[in-house]
Amino acid sequence: MSFFTKDLLINFLFILLPLFLVQMYYLLKYAKQIDWLKNWTIAIFPILSILLCMLFPVDAVIVPDRYNIDLRRIPYILGTLYGGAGFGTFLLVLILTIRFLIGGVGFYVTLISLPILSIPLFIIAKKYLAMSLQQRIIASTLISLVGALLAMGVSIFVFDIALPTFLWIEFVCLDVIGTLVITVLWEAIRTNLSILKRLVKAEKLEVVSHLAASISHEVRNPLTASRGFMQMLGEDEQNPIKKRYLSIAIDELDRAKDIIDDYLLFANSAPERPEQVDVGVEIQHVLQIMKPLANMNGVVLPPPSLLHGQAKVCGERKKLQQCFINLVKNSIEAMPNGGKLEVKLKKSGETVTVEIHDTGCGMTSEQISRLGEPYFTTKEKGTGLGTMVSFRIIHYMQGKVHVKSEKGKGTCFSIELPLCTKTAPKID
Template identity: 55%
Template sequence: MDLITKDLLINFLFILLSLFLVQMFYLLKYAYRFEELKDWMIAVFPVVSVVLCMLFPVALGEHFILDLRRIPFILGTLYGGYKLGFFLLSLILIIRYPMGGDGFYVTLLSLSLVVVLVFFLSKYYLKMSVKQKLMVSGSLIFVSLMTSMFFSEQILGLNIGTTIWIEYIVINVIGMFITTILWEVIRTNFDVLQRVIKAEKLEVVSHLATSISHEVRNPLTASRGFVQMLSEDVSLQTRKKYVDIAIQELDRAAEIINDYLTFAKPILEKKEKINVFEEIQHAVSVITPLANMNTVRIRLSLLNNEKYFVVGERKKFQQCLINMLKNGIEAMPDGGELQILLSYNHPNIQIDICDTGKGMTQEQMNRLGEPYFTTKEKGTGLGTMVSFSIIKGMNGKISVASEEGKGTYFSIKIPIYQHSAYINPHTSLNMSKKRSHV
């Protein structure tokens, strides 16, 4: 491999680097929703490629400077339109003119011809198939190079040798084919990504709509039935009973809607200091009957005589704890042990909930908190979804560890607001050592 080929391959690496930058910008656009990138992102590839190729050319005498600038120039003009084409042409001439030599005029004539051809082709290029695009881009760079050779030898009387011209043309054409395919792959991948993101959004909306209609329809249907029964000839006591049941069912429907609103907007409506120790005890007292029914033993390991406070909404925090404990109990249909630990892990209060249930796979853990995802046969995933949103609204975080057949470990970390007593770091350390890992 001679020196010219090696230097031109380095030019081709610059083109690949520019394609990588474009791919990175696409990822940023869809990962962080940077809509402002969409108008100028197409120009990154040709501009960067042209500049790098022309800064590291292959110099042949005082007249000829060879590089692969035509590849990004032609593709940039085809994909970006004639406006980008004129900008790239101006950029090339500005960089090329100070280098001197008669090759500047060859560049001016050959690339100006390309811009004229692309002006007519760019309107149809994006609608072509990949095969047609390869034929068009390959033909354009071949015509451009043959025009340069004609102007050099026939008009300016400059000759660098037929062998070098053939080598230069072959490298440019092959490089054009490879770059066109890579560029099409990048564009296709991110078009697919955009469609997938839209499809996922529609799927989430569909699941939420299904879940809401299913959850709300039952209490509303029950309420309607009892209201209809009021028109019958029944005693006053029975009538009062029907009204009470209808009101309870309507309240349940309102609670379900509030749960979905909590997920959609986990912002605290009112902020208050919450004593974590007391709230855990309250949640345990509420959930104990269910635990007894499922032969589940609850074991508490809390820091007594300590008052830990977090900022949040008391009712929502209670709801979160009850949901988490209920999920742990229901994960042990054949009985087991539910362990609840409270510890201080600066600057957070940490609540660990461990069960000895059936556990989860890694895929299931990754989907926890998603709408309409649940590991239970009868469930909508609403409780876990709301719990994650409540903790998020309190600037906290829920982490999960699980192993199939051994159990699940939930760790809730919430920033401390205030603790009135001195916290012995050794005590905290000892408590953290007591945690059982699943």
């Protein structure tokens, strides 16, 4: 094995090392529930790879003095594709700064080739995460090939860097193959992370499910009886202080009953008698129910102009209503100082999508990732059970929930449900 190959393989190990650290990071953050590890810290790993690759390039005996050959483009390309154009700009400035400090003709090669490569890279980065797995692997590999050929072309034709042909071929092949391998490994890590998140959430939901199943309907009977007697006492009570205390006690009993109802609904959120439900009709019914709450909060509701008759899904009417009530109620309560609620209904192929968009306080990416967990809520007096129940109902209807939010600008819940066909989908 030549020194050239050995040094490039050492560069490749410098890229693999941070990947293993990423895997450990995810295990600590989600499996061990270490909250002080923030999502932005993941950006350290491509930066670390770039620094190591540039500080330990191919031995200067093999290539012209201060013309460094390394695999810095691999973490740069993948960091930009997965982190976005903003993070890619930071990595570009970092590489150019380090290369300027090293000096030599290699800086000018980088100054010309890397910004040119960044133009298509930034464009692709905007849609990269929306691509399929196969498309992502192909895109990153092709960009790496273009980047290696571009650097080689600038070196040979602009600066007349004389290297043996087989070394250029070896460099291009290792760069492209390295990008392919790292992309596959990174996708495997992302898949493992997704599975890990679901497992952690499933464990929590299983505990809550067992607890909900153990709560008997008898618990509500003494609450109902106590509420009735308190209400009777409140009607006859003349002392305003005692009357206020009784009113507070009744409100708290109602609150306890609502929590129990949410638990019981969570334990049995699968449709008992699936039927065809018109989504447009149910949403309008929910908006009518939530109109008083919206008026109290100064929230403007959308006009009744949703699609009817052509957007039918298979499920249980009452539970679908409960799902929409919880989500609309959350959106209204996220706008305590007033705002505008938008509800849109869209049909596409075999699915119908309901978008509920508010102009409230919004959420961080970490808060979005925890939505649907028991007892997680962004409200001061919330329990998180309403959102958990809604997500559970959508899951049993074989639907999907997508959440987009920006702190201070609002949140959009997008609920995607399969339309009813002649053969109703199996609900498990």
